[in-house]
Amino acid sequence: MCSRMIEIQTQMSERAVELLNLPEGQPCFLLDVGCGSGLSGDYLSEEGHYWVGVDISTAMLDVALDREIEGDLLLGDMGQGMPFRPGTFDGCISISALQWLCNADKRTHSPPKRLYTFFSTLYSSLSRGSRAIFQLYPENSEQLELITSQAMKAGFSGGMVVDYPNSSKAKKFFLCLFAGVTGVLPKGLGSETSEKAVSNQVQYSGQRCRFKNMKGKSGKKGRDWILEKKERRRRQGRYVHDQNHCIQNPMLKFSSYENDNIFKISFIFIALAVLCFVKLTDASSLCWPAGRFEPTQNTPDVRGDLISSRDSCSCAFISSRLLPAPLHTRSHLWSSGVLGLNFSTL
Helix, strand or coil, X not given: CCHHHHHHHHHHHHHHHHHHCCCCCCCCEEEEECCCCCHHHHXXXXXXXXXXXXXCCHHHHHHHHXXXXXXXXXXXXXXXXXXXXXXXXXXXXEECCHHHHHCCCCCCXXXXXXXXXXXXXXXXXXXXXXXXXXXXXXXXXXXXXHHHXXXXXXXXXXXXXXXXXXXXXXXXXXXXXXXXXXXXCCCCCCHHHHHHCHHHCCCCCCHHHCCCXXXXXXXXXXXXXXXXXXXXXXXXXXXXXXXXXXXXXXXXCCCHHHHHHHHHHHHHHHHHHHHHHHHHHHHHCCEEECCCCCCCCCEECCCCCEXXXXXXXXXEECCCCEEECCHHHHHHXXXXXXXXXXXXEC
């Protein structure tokens, strides 16, 4: 097993025993709910206490037997209750197990009923004036409220003790319950230091709640989301295209505004070139057939000269290829009525 995991389990077991507030120098009979492979039970044995472990996993109990632990083991589901006589134990600890009762693994499972069954049978099996300490990892505040309410309904008193509340990694939740006699709830570790050094606290900014008032609309792709993403990319040193500021792009030679201007000028030149090409094509669409021909009498040449005709009836074309006419003759061709001539190919 990982040494880091063993170390963390031992530390949480030590903290749980500390919160039990057991009498010094006196061995006690304790219950370990969700004992697993017996890591927390090893610490109880080192402190000189006797204990009984309950777990739902046969594989974990087999590991505990292979490790030759000193406590007694019992296979059972804590959601079905604790099968012990009233007043049997002087205290109870549980490390990272209670939160599993909030899940419905089967169709017949009801988390509130299973929690109440567990707490009510545990309350009867504890001696009056004893404590039960549960270290847990709640998913949300609703789970904490559900667990606490069912414990209070079963007869317990107490509350939640949070160690290192301002740390994301070292933060630990301990549910401290009193059986029969109401005691003073212990303070969490790190809470006194945080109260003295208020200026060093990490203040809750509420950034995760900034899109809650959008009436069902998604916060992504909105204006606030885009501005936040741009600001995050700027802090990372990455390129951000901004229309209000000319931001230099390290991958390009020019800034964004200069690139836009170059693109616009290039587009204008291309458009003018295309327009000129269309105009030239329009002008050159008026053409004379290539080859020899015999125009009618007084028919103007493409250069504006008059050509005397030997045959006033028609024109004979040798080739059917078309040759573009010079541009300066276009107006002359229209004015002289050449476009109205009828030609016939041979």
